[in-house]
Amino acid sequence: MIAALDGAPRPALGMIDLLLRDREAMLARIRKGSDVAAIMRTMIATIAVCMAIVGAALGSYRGGAQIGYAAIKLPIVLLGTAALSAPALSAIGAALGRPSRLSADLALVMAALAFGALLLAACTPLIMVGRALELDYHRMILATVAMFSIAGLAALRMVWRAVALEAAPGWRTAVAGLCVVFALVGGQLSWALRPYLVRPRTPEAPFLRDVEGSLFDAVTGAFRSARGIYWRDEAPLRER
Amino acid sequence: MSVATREPFPIPRGLAIALAAAGPVAAGAILAVRARDASPMLAAPVIVFGVVAATGPALYIASAAVGHAPPLAAVVRAFGVALGAFGVALAGLILPAAFIAVSSVSAGTTIAASSGAIAIAGYLGLRRLATELRPPGGVSDGVAALASSAVFLVWAGATVAIAGRLWWDLAVEVVS
Numbered sequence: 001m002i003a004a005l006d007g008a009p010r011p012a013l014g015m016i017d018l019l020l021r022d023r024e025a026m027l028a029r030i031r032k033g034s035d036v037a038a039i040m041r042t043m044i045a046t047i048a049v050c051m052a053i054v055g056a057a058l059g060s061y062r063g064g065a066q067i068g069y070a071a072i073k074l075p076i077v078l079l080g081t082a083a084l085s086a087p088a089l090s091a092i093g094a095a096l097g098r099p100s101r102l103s104a105d106l107a108l109v110m111a112a113l114a115f116g117a118l119l120l121a122a123c124t125p126l127i128m129v130g131r132a133l134e135l136d137y138h139r140m141i142l143a144t145v146a147m148f149s150i151a152g153l154a155a156l157r158m159v160w161r162a163v164a165l166e167a168a169p170g171w172r173t174a175v176a177g178l179c180v181v182f183a184l185v186g187g188q189l190s191w192a193l194r195p196y197l198v199r200p201r202t203p204e205a206p207f208l209r210d211v212e213g214s215l216f217d218a219v220t221g222a223f224r225s226a227r228g229i230y231w232r233d234e235a236p237l238r239e240r
Numbered sequence: 241m242s243v244a245t246r247e248p249f250p251i252p253r254g255l256a257i258a259l260a261a262a263g264p265v266a267a268g269a270i271l272a273v274r275a276r277d278a279s280p281m282l283a284a285p286v287i288v289f290g291v292v293a294a295t296g297p298a299l300y301i302a303s304a305a306v307g308h309a310p311p312l313a314a315v316v317r318a319f320g321v322a323l324g325a326f327g328v329a330l331a332g333l334i335l336p337a338a339f340i341a342v343s344s345v346s347a348g349t350t351i352a353a354s355s356g357a358i359a360i361a362g363y364l365g366l367r368r369l370a371t372e373l374r375p376p377g378g379v380s381d382g383v384a385a386l387a388s389s390a391v392f393l394v395w396a397g398a399t400v401a402i403a404g405r406l407w408w409d410l411a412v413e414v415v416s
Binding site: 085089092094099173183217 | 248250251280328329330331332333335340344346348349360361365367368371372
């Protein structure tokens with residue numbers, strides 16, 4: 001247990017410790033609903049700090065201003081996505097007869113994301129190793145995706161377990177709906193606030209890129225380009 | 241029909257029905273912002289309530305004809321709960337849909353986001369209607385249960401097709 005100098009545990013650090021060591025107890029506290037506001041405050045702060053650390057580590061791949069840019073943007077992406085998506089868990093569950101409580105569901109989603117953010121923060125040394133070994137850009141991207149996938153699955157598992165314990169009607173659909181909404185909103189918000197990981201040789205890293213189509217447009221565009229179909233007038237010519 | 245006495249939602253049922261009206265207005269507003277035309281905000285709730293009002297009696301008549309219809313009052317109550325479920329679900333989905341639509345410059349994304357929110361809420365409303373119409377202990381007669389399920393599926397398919405076509409025509413017309 002993390003404790004203050006006088007031996008008494010600091011409530012916020014104690015809560016983070018509980019989240020890491022005994023998630024069942026944390027879920028029980030959220031279900032009980034007695035100190036949801038305190039849980040929310042701690043989890044939001046945890047997400048903000050951890051994602052700022054992860055963002056700074058990713059930004060360090062290029063260095064300079066990008067360290068600060070990514071450290072600001074990554075917490076916004078995760079907290080913004082959580083704020084927009086978490087109500088879907090309550091709403092879809094309530095539509096199917098689950099006795100949902102918006103505050104408890106928000107606290108649950110925030111706690112799960114805080115757990116994922118803590119895992120990502122724990123992966124920061126790996127990002128720094130990649131930087132130290134001068135891992136090429138595409139390998140670095142793949143390593144980052146793998147880390148975020150592991151953290152995301154761990155967070156999802158926590159939400160799944162918590163909602164499954166209720167055994168309420170429609171809980172599976174509610175969690176599935178949350179996943180779909182979270183993926184779509186998270187994808188779009190992270191797309192809108194990109195870049196995070198920038199090639200070291202990039203002369204000037206922008207804070208934000210110009211508003212373009214959605215992530216979905218970019219993915220379908222990439223598929224078209226891969227098949228040699230270009231819709232833009234300035235599409236690149238084949239090299240001879 | 242379910243005889244459960246507890247409230248069907250964690251919020252008052254009247255509020256849930258109000259959300260069923262406000263949700264499509266908000267979904268229409270997503271299209272309206274893109275098209276700079278307010279007509280979808282009126283047309284969307286008209287489509288939802290109009291199609292349900294037009295096709296709802298057919299479900300009762302067909303269910304009664306195959307010998308397995310709950311009392312009329314129970315069917316009306318089930319439709320109220322299902323519309324409420326639609327509204328509650330849409331209340332949770334409209335904000336993400338609005339964000340995705342507003343943060344993209346693509347008209348196709350706007351149509352996909354607003355249509356997706358309405359479609360998911362519609363699916364959840366239909367699922368809740370099926371639950372509410374089911375007798376508490378299930379149907380003991382297998383043939384009757386099969387006929388009842390077939391009637392519901394055909395009715396749901398027809399309702400979704402009509403509403404979907406009207407919504408699609410509206411969305412494509414105002415956005416393109």
